[in-house]
Amino acid sequence: xxxxxxxxxxxxxxxxxxxxxxxxxxxxxxxxxxxxxxxxxxxxxxxxxxxxxxxxxxxxxxxxxxxxxxxxxxxxxxxxxxxxxxxxxxxxxxxxxxxxxxxxxxxxxxxxxxxxxxxxxxxxxxxxxxxxxxxxxxxxxxxxxxxxxxxxxxxxxxxxxxxxxxxxxxxxxxxxxxxxxxxxxxxxxxxxxxxxxxxxxxxxxxxxxxxxxxxxxxxxxxxxxxxxxxxxxxxxxxxxxxxxxxxxxxxxxxxxxxxxxxxxxxxxxxxxxxxxxxxxxxxxxxxxxxxxxxxxxxxxxxxxxxxxxxxxxxxxxxxxxxxxxxxxxxxxxxxxxxxxxxxxxxxxxxxxxxxxxxxxxxxxxxxxxxxxxxxxxxxxxxxxxxxxxxxxxxxxxxxxxxxxxxxxxxxxxxxxxxxxxxxxxxxxxxxxxxxxxxxxxxxxxxxxxxxxxxxxxxxxxxxxxxxxxxxxxxxxxxxxxxx
Amino acid sequence: xxxxxxxxxxxxxxxxxxxxxxxxxxxxxxxxxxxxxxxxxxxxxxxxxxxxxxxxxxxxxxxxxxxxxxxxxxxxxxxxxxxxxxxxxxxxxxxxxxxxxxxxxxxxxxxxxxxxxxxxxxxxxxxxxxxxxxxxxxxxxxxxxxxxxxxxxxxxxxxxxxxxxxxxxxxxxxxxxxxxxxxxxxxxxxxxxxxxxxxxxxxxxxxxxxxxxxxxxx
Numbered sequence: 001x002x003x004x005x006x007x008x009x010x011x012x013x014x015x016x017x018x019x020x021x022x023x024x025x026x027x028x029x030x031x032x033x034x035x036x037x038x039x040x041x042x043x044x045x046x047x048x049x050x051x052x053x054x055x056x057x058x059x060x061x062x063x064x065x066x067x068x069x070x071x072x073x074x075x076x077x078x079x080x081x082x083x084x085x086x087x088x089x090x091x092x093x094x095x096x097x098x099x100x101x102x103x104x105x106x107x108x109x110x111x112x113x114x115x116x117x118x119x120x121x122x123x124x125x126x127x128x129x130x131x132x133x134x135x136x137x138x139x140x141x142x143x144x145x146x147x148x149x150x151x152x153x154x155x156x157x158x159x160x161x162x163x164x165x166x167x168x169x170x171x172x173x174x175x176x177x178x179x180x181x182x183x184x185x186x187x188x189x190x191x192x193x194x195x196x197x198x199x200x201x202x203x204x205x206x207x208x209x210x211x212x213x214x215x216x217x218x219x220x221x222x223x224x225x226x227x228x229x230x231x232x233x234x235x236x237x238x239x240x241x242x243x244x245x246x247x248x249x250x251x252x253x254x255x256x257x258x259x260x261x262x263x264x265x266x267x268x269x270x271x272x273x274x275x276x277x278x279x280x281x282x283x284x285x286x287x288x289x290x291x292x293x294x295x296x297x298x299x300x301x302x303x304x305x306x307x308x309x310x311x312x313x314x315x316x317x318x319x320x321x322x323x324x325x326x327x328x329x330x331x332x333x334x335x336x337x338x339x340x341x342x343x344x345x346x347x348x349x350x351x352x353x354x355x356x357x358x359x360x361x362x363x364x365x366x367x368x369x370x371x372x373x374x375x376x377x378x379x380x381x382x383x384x385x386x387x388x389x390x391x392x393x394x395x396x397x398x399x400x401x402x403x404x405x406x407x408x409x410x411x412x413x414x415x416x417x418x419x420x421x422x423x424x425x426x427x428x429x430x431x432x433x434x435x436x437x438x439x440x441x442x443x444x445x446x447x448x449x450x451x452x453x454x455x456x457x458x459x460x461x462x463x464x465x466x467x468x469x470x471x472x473x474x475x476x477x478x479x480x481x482x483x
Numbered sequence: 484x485x486x487x488x489x490x491x492x493x494x495x496x497x498x499x500x501x502x503x504x505x506x507x508x509x510x511x512x513x514x515x516x517x518x519x520x521x522x523x524x525x526x527x528x529x530x531x532x533x534x535x536x537x538x539x540x541x542x543x544x545x546x547x548x549x550x551x552x553x554x555x556x557x558x559x560x561x562x563x564x565x566x567x568x569x570x571x572x573x574x575x576x577x578x579x580x581x582x583x584x585x586x587x588x589x590x591x592x593x594x595x596x597x598x599x600x601x602x603x604x605x606x607x608x609x610x611x612x613x614x615x616x617x618x619x620x621x622x623x624x625x626x627x628x629x630x631x632x633x634x635x636x637x638x639x640x641x642x643x644x645x646x647x648x649x650x651x652x653x654x655x656x657x658x659x660x661x662x663x664x665x666x667x668x669x670x671x672x673x674x675x676x677x678x679x680x681x682x683x684x685x686x687x688x689x690x691x692x693x694x695x696x697x698x699x700x701x
Contacts, residue, residue, distance in 0.1 A: 411590045413548040414597075419499060422545050435683030437670065 004091035006172075007139040007382065009101035009350055013390020016351045018309040024317050027255060031262045032069035034218065039064040040267040041219035044226050047271060054274045067267065075270035078277045081319040085143060085237060086205040088195055089171035089464065094142055096237075096282070096321035096355045101388075103381045105135055105374070106327060106359040107145030107177045112369045115455060120368060123148035127369065128165040131361070134371065134454050136170035137461040140360070140378035140385075143173035145211070147361060148369050157481040159184045163191065163208065164474050171464050175323070175356070177211040177241070185210070185227035187481045189234055194470045203235025203280075210236055211284055211323060214264035216244040225268065232272040232279035239323050240268040241284030245297050248290040254303060254310075261287050262314055269320070282355070283315040286325025299328030299365045300341035308349035315354075324349040327359030327377050328366055334373045334447050338363065342380045350384045357381070375450035379430050386426045397421075429453070485516055489525040492557070496529025499549025501556040508560035518561040519570055526557045530601055537686070547686075548594065551601035575603040576628035576696035579621045581613035583642035588635035591664060594685040595631060602689045603701075604629075615646045622659055628696050631688070634665040643668075644676040651677075660695040664688060 002008060019027070034040075042048055043063045052058045054075075057066040082097040094102045112127045113120050127148050135141040146162040153161040159179040166174045179188050192208040193199040210231045212224035220240075231238045242261030244250035250257035269281050289303035290296065298304065308326055315322035326345040331338035342360075349357055359366070360381065361374035391397075402417035412418050430446035432439060466474075488511060495504040504526065511521040533550040536542035558572070565572060580596050582589045589611045596608045607625055609617065622630050630650075634640035643663045650656050662680040663673060673681045680691040693699050 409589075411593060413545045413594070414499070414552045415545075416499075416549075418545045419549060422543055435687060437683055437687075 003087070003094060003142065004089065005139050006092060006094075006102075006142045007385055008094070008103075008142055009353070009385050009388045010099050012351070012353055012388045014351050014388055016309055016348070018306060018352070019313045023255075024313050027259050027262060027314065028317060030259045031266060032072060034259065034263040035067050035072060035267050036069055037066065038218065039066040040263055041065075041215070042222075042225060042268075042271070043220065044222040046229060047220075047222075047225040050229075050271060050275055054271075065267070067270070071274075072266060072270045075273040076266060076318050076320075078273045079269065079281050079318070079320045080278060082321070083237065083280045084206075085173040085175070085209055086196070086207045087143075087171055087173045088167060088207055088466075090205075092142075092172050094173055098316070098321075098353060098355065100355060101350045101353055102142035102356050103140050103360060103378070104143045104175060104323075104356055104358045105131065105141060105145050105147045106362040106366050107147055108366065109148040109362055109369045110151070110367050112148055113363075113371070115371050115451070115458060122151055123369065124152040125150035125161055125165055128162050129169050130458055131369065131371075131374075132166040132169035133461055133463060134374070134457045136172060136463045137457040138375075138378050140381045141172070143175055143356070144170060145358060146174075146176050146178050149178070154482045157184065157187070157478050160187050160191065160478045160481060163188055164471075164478065167191075167195065167207075167474075168466050168471065169463055173207065173209070175209040175211055177213070179210060180212060180221060180227050181223040182226045182230065183481055185230045187477050189230060189236065190477050191474045192236065193234075194473055195466075199234060206236050206280065208236055209282075210238045212238070212240050212268075214240050214242045214244075214261070214268065216242055216249040216264060217260045218263055220264065220268055225271075228268070228272060229275055232276045232281070235280060237280040237282060238272060239282035239284040240265045241286060241323070241325070243286045243288070243297065243325075245287065246289040246303060247292065248295055248297075250287070254289075254306065257287055257289075258307065258310060258314070261285060266318065269318075282321040282323050283311070283318065284323040284325075285311040286328065286358070287311070288328070296330070297365060298330055299325075300330055300337070300345065302344075304328060304341070305344045305348045308345050308354070309352045312349070312352040312354045321355035323356035323358060324354035325358050326350075326354075327362065327380075329363060330365050332364050332368075334363070334370060334376055334450075338373060339376075339380075342377050343383070346377075346380055347384050347387070350381075350388060371454035372447045372450040375453050376430055376446055379428060379446075379450075383426065383428075485514070485520075488514070488516070489521075489528070492521060492525030493529035493532065495557075496526050496550045496553050497532055499546055499553050501549075501553045504553040504557040505560055508557040512560070512564055518565040518568070519572065521561055522558065522572060526554055530554050544594075544685075547601075548597050551597040554601050555597070573603065574605050575599075575693060575698055575701065577605045577607075577625050578629040578631055578692065579607050579609065579618060579625065579627045580631045580633075581609040581618050582611040582633045582635075583618075583639050583646070584612055584614045585642065586634050586636055586639035587611045588665075589633065591635075591666075591685070592631070592633035595633075595664065595688045598685045598689050599631075599692055602693070604692060615642070615649045618646055619649060619653070619655070623655075627659060629660050629662060629692055631662045631664070631692075633663070635667065637667050640665060640667055640672065643678065647676055647678060662688065662691055662695065 244261035329341035360377035
């Protein structure tokens with residue numbers, strides 16, 4: 001089943017096993033051991049009290065919770081293995097069922113390379129609108145993160161302005177990573193309910209999902225926990241993302257880093273299930289290695305790529321969908337490094353069928369939004385999409401009749417079989433396969449074409465607007481939070 | 484009636500269907516339609532359409548080749564009739580094509596031939612492994628305007644120069660223009676051997692050929 005105007009990877013023909021069942025079991029056992037013996041920090045009064053009720057060993061002073069393995073395992077079994085992310089346009093709903101990989105934009109950027117001037121500047125609310133509109137038009141982007149921070153919007157309601165800006169400019173699903181306190185979460189739920197047709201309809205039509213970052217190692221942010229509990233209560237899909245980085249916020253060894261991240265994610269996920277059994281939850285991760293020279297979160301590199309493939313093994317083990325960070329790059333402009341990091345990270349996360357693939361559009365460690373980068377990342381996704389279809393072998397694809405027609409020598413360009421199947425071959429938008437002489441006169445490349453496409457979309461694409469009454473009501477809700 | 488048939492003719496080219504274009508050409512003769520009308524009001528419309536679509540990036544090389552082949556098939560039926568009536572199709576120029584001696588690679592050259600035919604050139608394709616005297620001999624025999632030579636290997640592309648030197652020696656240039664092509668051919672090489680033109684692909688070759696016969700605007 002596919003969604004309107006959305007290109008999604010499904011029915012994969014490629015396979016990759018990064019971890020054996022034995023490896024996964026070891027990581028799981030080690031994780032349970034950490035949660036029981038070392039504990040995880042839950043700096044939220046509500047979360048600590050809930051854990052107390054669930055029978056955990058709670059240290060209210062240090063805000064550390066230690067939980068018996070059986071409690072965690074039983075809780076995780078209550079999580080639904082499959083559900084859908086609803087879109088404003090129901091034809092663009094996304095199935096999270098283990099057989100789809102949906103691409104989303106990256107999020108939380110702070111600067112934008114201006115689409116017209118090419119100058120780098122601080123991100124603002126209009127950027128959120130523009131990016132959403134461009135993403136709405138592409139068939140590759142299936143859902144949105146809030147791509148950049150609306151730094152000109154009031155701090156206390158910024159996350160709400162951002163979500164509305166995306167809904168205003170796109171009919172696709174919105175997953176926000178920028179709502180992490182009770183006030184904004186309550187308001188966001190009200191806003192989502194306006195689109196879904198009521199608070200009681202959100203479970204059936206979750207037009208919004210919430211992603212909360214953990215605070216590695218082995219910790220959480222209090223506001224995030226409270227916001228997640230509010231979302232889980234009404235059936236808004238909620239996930240916890242670990243960004244544990246080898247050698248800084250996690251141990252240097254990859255298995256150890258995964259275990260730390262896993263403890264954060266499954267402890268919080270178990271809490272949601274214990275509080276609201278059956279609430280739709282997802283696993284989220286963007287683990288990486290730290291750069292040994294600067295300590296920086298690298299976002300990219302071979303460890304990143306391996307985490308991309310390994311994390312889905314864990315999400316599958318717990319039988320919940322995964323939202324996986326990909327396309328991260330430290331490159332400062334769309335270049336060799338950005339191409340490698342975008343390609344390998346998205347391939348590794350896709351080949352294992354991560355349900356949500358985050359991250360198109362960013363440079364410099366997810367800080368700087370580039371429309372050209374976004375378009376080229378979309379093309380990378382299209383390449384991976386094509387590769388995942390594998391090679392079909394049957395009488396028609398063996399092409400015996402066509403081969404006999406041509407015989408030794410000659411060519412296949414005039415064959416009906418060629419005409420019938422030629423559009424199955426990948427047609428790049430941004431790869432330079434022109435004669436050298438043509439390049440020589442123009443000296444342009446992928447970056448120019450990608451930017452031109454984004455400019456064209458921004459100029460021409462008019463998404464279906466939000467219902468006027470809904471929009472006004474949302475404005476009222478946002479205002480009430482601002483006061 | 485004939486309007487309907489013209490439309491079908493154009494469509495047979497767009498569909499790249501040589502069987503149907505041949506059949507329609509025969510039918511037009513039975514109906515006593517003028518072969519030149521069938522070409523210009525029927526089949527050529529299809530060729531132009533596919534050419535436009537290709538230019539816009541909406542049609543691809545196989546469609547262009549199939550349209551060219553369907554056109555060629557129709558013209559093969561109509562041309563003898565045209566000659567019987569004492570007429571002739573307007574021709575862009577005569578071309579001899581060959582892959583040079585020692586080289587058996589020909590897909591690029593064959594494509595150039597198909598594209599040139601579809602664009603109104605009369606093309607004699609000698610095939611592969613052709614020595615200079617054969618190429619020049621054929622050019623003189625058919626009074627060619629153009630010789631097109633292909634080579635895929637750096638070891639055989641030197642043969643292109645031999646043909647040009649031979650033509651110069653016999654004073655046949657600039658009457659006969661020379662265009663060259665093949666994967667190893669660069670602008671530097673073209674300048675070095677004093678060829679008249681080159682292109683990196685079959686579409687570009689048509690443009691160059693038209694320029695060389697002084698019909699760039701057609």
